[in-house]
Amino acid sequence: DGGITQSPKYLFRKEGQNVTLSCEQNLNHDAMYWYRQDPGQGLRLIYYSQIVNDFQKGDIAEGYSVSREKKESFPLTVTSAQKNPTAFYLCASSISTSGGPTDTQYFGPGTRLTVL
């Protein structure tokens, strides 16, 4: 089955620790994205990558870092610099970012991060 997987589903960390969230896709999509969702809020873009070995900051990149060494994988690290890291994190992918139908994004199941 083609799709996007995120792991783990739930993650608990102590304040001050870095934590890495996994995102893998087997859809052969070039573009991948990370979003943050807070209760009652919409989706806010953290980082995105249009192609391997390239990534761009989104609207709320501070305190986060990413890498894109493989087409299938786009891990997100929540660093200790992120002041309010507890949230629901969503990964997505699309064929492209060209402004047309191939921009349709498909989402993973999400990771809920709780920092204690």
Next chain:
Amino acid sequence: GQQLNQSPQSMFIQEGEDVSMNCTSSSIFNTWLWYKQDPGEGPVLLIALYKAGELTSNGRLTAQFGITRKDSFLNISASIPSDVGIYFCAGPYAYSGAGSYQLTFGKGTKLSVIP
């Protein structure tokens, strides 16, 4: 980023009733997407619209791409308890300074169905 205004913010309806929600923008969009998010899960694509005036159905769901290209509507007929969730509209816009398009999302319509 670009703003999409989605309404209503929440709805409480009786099982069997029809539901309507809409999304508007001050700018033109070439694509409108409708997603549903179940609690604790990622959004799932329901319907994608690619042409002004297009009317597309997916089971009990029907969505329309407004003729002005600045709005879209989603209707759910004969609601059932599993329709509960948050419905998001989204559309691609030119992301400033990066030479790419990103999706902007409405804040969602939270649907509750009373059995």
